[in-house]
Amino acid sequence: MTLERYSRQILFPGVGEAGQRKIRQATVGLLGLGALGSTLADLMTRSGVGRLVAVDRDIVEPSNLHRQTLYTQADADAGLPKAVAARKRLREINPDVDIECLSLDLGPDNALDVFEECDLILDGADGFETRYLLNDVAIHLGIPWIYGACVAARGMTATIIPGATPCLTCLFPEPPPPGSQETCETGGVIPPVATLVASLQATEALKLLVGDRPSLRRGLLSIELWPFRTVLIGESALPSPDCPACQGRKLRFLAGSAESRSARLCGRNVVQIVPREPLGRSLRELAPRLESLGRVRTMEGVLHLEIDGLTLTLFPDGRALVRGTDDPGRARGLYSRLFGS
Numbered sequence: 001m002t003l004e005r006y007s008r009q010i011l012f013p014g015v016g017e018a019g020q021r022k023i024r025q026a027t028v029g030l031l032g033l034g035a036l037g038s039t040l041a042d043l044m045t046r047s048g049v050g051r052l053v054a055v056d057r058d059i060v061e062p063s064n065l066h067r068q069t070l071y072t073q074a075d076a077d078a079g080l081p082k083a084v085a086a087r088k089r090l091r092e093i094n095p096d097v098d099i100e101c102l103s104l105d106l107g108p109d110n111a112l113d114v115f116e117e118c119d120l121i122l123d124g125a126d127g128f129e130t131r132y133l134l135n136d137v138a139i140h141l142g143i144p145w146i147y148g149a150c151v152a153a154r155g156m157t158a159t160i161i162p163g164a165t166p167c168l169t170c171l172f173p174e175p176p177p178p179g180s181q182e183t184c185e186t187g188g189v190i191p192p193v194a195t196l197v198a199s200l201q202a203t204e205a206l207k208l209l210v211g212d213r214p215s216l217r218r219g220l221l222s223i224e225l226w227p228f229r230t231v232l233i234g235e236s237a238l239p240s241p242d243c244p245a246c247q248g249r250k251l252r253f254l255a256g257s258a259e260s261r262s263a264r265l266c267g268r269n270v271v272q273i274v275p276r277e278p279l280g281r282s283l284r285e286l287a288p289r290l291e292s293l294g295r296v297r298t299m300e301g302v303l304h305l306e307i308d309g310l311t312l313t314l315f316p317d318g319r320a321l322v323r324g325t326d327d328p329g330r331a332r333g334l335y336s337r338l339f340g341s
């Protein structure tokens, strides 16, 4: 490794040569290679981490390109898995870094294997439930993770150190019901909010990697870019003494007992998704929000949406049938993008 590549970063007193060596020795995990994940992977790779382990289950689609900065038109035309396209691009950016991009649907069965060697995990997930799984994984492994989320022109981030700061369950005891929150599919998103939130996450990651914990930003930061407003809450908050996850170590999402989106193949090219909780909104409320995405029909008390070559049939209790794929991960990914669960 030539240090010349990192000379401007080493000149910054917060990093220095000793810090750069620590960055070089680190393994960083990343969940999601979408909008946040693109910028996170790019910044970690350019910063010269030793190894990056990134996971994503989706393929590159044209509607990703305005904000997912790792990908090109050619990647979308070829329908490449994000993990494949990202690995190629990241290798071109910095061949010093050991890049491992896995095309898989992170779940309780594989999450520990994926992240067990990581020093910290960055959150670029697109659904709430995977974040609770990530929270459980970080508590189990005793490593920090950096929460990040964005939709429309809003973003949120928090640095979570199990035992030292509130964890995700301390902050929000339960994931929101499916469909109750906007997602990038239903509420849209502007690119700068994603790159901004990811940049904030990457900065905290660098502080952790060089071992400068006193400089970490504490609390949950909310940013609204349009119009501009920031709110920082819980700067001096400690873990909640009765948190079942970080204090009681009941890791429901890692144990699989809380997994809401049980998805299984039922018949040829049909996957059924059964959420743990009912929908947070009625089909009548959801229909207009889905109309910009594909053809929506509501009949006989169910909603049909044609999207990305798939037909999603949604029942009032939140159960869904996704026709046109035999891949439960793809169906779960679609459900998660639409309803945030």
Ligand SMILES: [Zn+2]
Pocket (backbone or CB within 6 Å): 166, 167, 168, 169, 170, 171, 239, 240, 243, 244, 245, 246, 247
């Ligand atoms: Zn907690």
